[in-house]
Amino acid sequence: xxxxxxxxxxxxxxxxxxxxxxxxxxxxxxxxxxxxxxxxxxxxxxxxxxxxxxxxxxxxxxxxxxxxxxxxxxxxxxxxxxxxxxxxxxxxxxxxxxxxxxxxxxxxxxxxxxxxxxxxxxxxxxxxxxxxxxxxxxxxxxxxxx
Numbered sequence: 546x547x548x549x550x551x552x553x554x555x556x557x558x559x560x561x562x563x564x565x566x567x568x569x570x571x572x573x574x575x576x577x578x579x580x581x582x583x584x585x586x587x588x589x590x591x592x593x594x595x596x597x598x599x600x601x602x603x604x605x606x607x608x609x610x611x612x613x614x615x616x617x618x619x620x621x622x623x624x625x626x627x628x629x630x631x632x633x634x635x636x637x638x639x640x641x642x643x644x645x646x647x648x649x650x651x652x653x654x655x656x657x658x659x660x661x662x663x664x665x666x667x668x669x670x671x672x673x674x675x676x677x678x679x680x681x682x683x684x685x686x687x688x689x690x691x
Contacts, residue, residue: 552628554582555590556675559624562600563616563676570601570609590628597627616676622667632664 561576573591577584591610594600601613612619625632633639635656641647 548625549629551590552625554580554587555594555624555628556621557582558587558590559594559599559612559619559672560675560679562610562612563619563672564679568611570603570607570611572609576610593627594624597623599623599627612672616672619672620668621670621672621675622664625667632667633660634663635660 557580558576561580562571565571573587574584576582577587580587591600591602595602595610598613599619600610602608602610622632631639633656635653637644637647637650637653638657638660644650644653647653
């Protein structure tokens with residue numbers, strides 16, 4: 546399975562919100578600049594994340610985006626499912642009617658098992674986990690030995 550840039554950028558966007566604490570709204574332009582992403586493309590990613598209830602958009606002087614719930618309660622699976630429209634590595638695993646061979650295909654069971662493992666792994670990682678790793682990596686990058 547190859548994740549699209551939409552999912553990779555979406556995860557970066559969400560981790561950035563988590564690193565900022567998640568409570569205060571952040572302008573999209575600030576996140577785009579910080580992450581080195583196109584603000585226009587990021588705005589297209591924000592739409593389905595907002596529709597799915599993962600982020601909240603606020604208007605006004607203190608407007609911007611923030612997490613809809615704590616980072617510890619948002620998994621990577623939720624983000625990827627929204628941005629990829631599922632986590633199935635082949636269409637027939639999610640919808641057997643897309644292939645007439647689904648009922649007797651010897652490889653479909655393998656694709657289903659791989660899909661289940663990917664989904665399970667993504668479900669086991671929260672935004673809080675990634676934010677913590679981000680902080681650790683940033684700290685390690687600042688350390689030096691004399």
